[in-house]
Amino acid sequence: MENGAAQPVIVAIDGPSGTGKSSTSKAVAAQLGLSYLDTGAQYRAITWWMVNNGIDIEDPTAVAAVAGKPDIVSGTDPQGPTITVDGVDVAVPIREQDVTSKVSAVSAVPEVRARITELQRTIASSADGGIVVEGRDIGTTVLPDADLKIFLTASPEARAARRSGELKGADLHTTREALIKRDAADAGRKTSPLAKAGDAVEVDTTDLTLQQVIECVVTLVEEKRAAK
Numbered sequence: 001m002e003n004g005a006a007q008p009v010i011v012a013i014d015g016p017s018g019t020g021k022s023s024t025s026k027a028v029a030a031q032l033g034l035s036y037l038d039t040g041a042q043y044r045a046i047t048w049w050m051v052n053n054g055i056d057i058e059d060p061t062a063v064a065a066v067a068g069k070p071d072i073v074s075g076t077d078p079q080g081p082t083i084t085v086d087g088v089d090v091a092v093p094i095r096e097q098d099v100t101s102k103v104s105a106v107s108a109v110p111e112v113r114a115r116i117t118e119l120q121r122t123i124a125s126s127a128d129g130g131i132v133v134e135g136r137d138i139g140t141t142v143l144p145d146a147d148l149k150i151f152l153t154a155s156p157e158a159r160a161a162r163r164s165g166e167l168k169g170a171d172l173h174t175t176r177e178a179l180i181k182r183d184a185a186d187a188g189r190k191t192s193p194l195a196k197a198g199d200a201v202e203v204d205t206t207d208l209t210l211q212q213v214i215e216c217v218v219t220l221v222e223e224k225r226a227a228k
């Protein structure tokens, strides 16, 4: 870096559920003055809209026919990310079990992915100072030219323990099975499945604290920025 100004940088963070993508991405973006985009929240938002409008989510043709209808807006401040659908704040309802159990089916529909991918690229290209975008297909499909790609992993046991803690003591076995089922659906779909990009740096977070993961990613971003 020649003039001391921070270089804009695009960071893609992918991985299965509960590996720490959201917590890490938000903290890294806040620390480095970058924008932050939670793409899972967008897929949850479109799923919430489908459910609320009585669309049969088991019918991909019905889902595809209305994929362009909801107006989904994401706020990208890492200190307070927001998500609205047709002007309604859906940050809370999109985390409910009903949406969580249906989001993989809705996000497997190619027309849904095309719509949301376009939205994501528009947001990333208008983030002047740079952005951390987290999801499942960011490094492979949405932003294949990202400056840095990270793929977070963790054992199913560690991920289930983290989620059970969040869900206030939910049964560990049931949580683990639900995570594995959602990952299998996300990794097994035809259109832009959950996958590690060939040029992504894999970070196994099983035995790392969240703080250690954040520090690791901040270092990787700073190295990339310095080399630009």
Ligand SMILES: Nc1ncnc2c1ncn2[C@@H]1O[C@H](COP(=O)(O)OP(=O)(O)OP(=O)(O)O)[C@@H](O)[C@H]1O
Pocket: 015, 016, 017, 018, 019, 020, 021, 022, 023, 024, 040, 162, 163, 166, 205, 208, 209, 210, 211, 213
């Ligand atoms: N390295 C870690 N050690 C312990 N707990 C962690 C670690 N990373 C994240 N967590 C905790 O695990 C939970 C899940 O993390 P987070 O929501 O960031 O994962 P995610 O990959 O974004 O999940 P999803 O894809 O399902 O949204 C949170 O409660 C978070 O605080």
Ligand SMILES: Nc1ccn([C@H]2C[C@H](O)[C@@H](COP(=O)(O)O)O2)c(=O)n1
Pocket: 017, 039, 040, 041, 043, 044, 103, 104, 107, 134, 135, 136, 137, 138, 182, 186
């Ligand atoms: N880039 C993405 C992001 C998310 N999804 C789908 C698959 C996930 O199960 C679901 C919810 O994501 P989460 O909030 O748990 O991160 O959304 C996807 O297909 N592509």
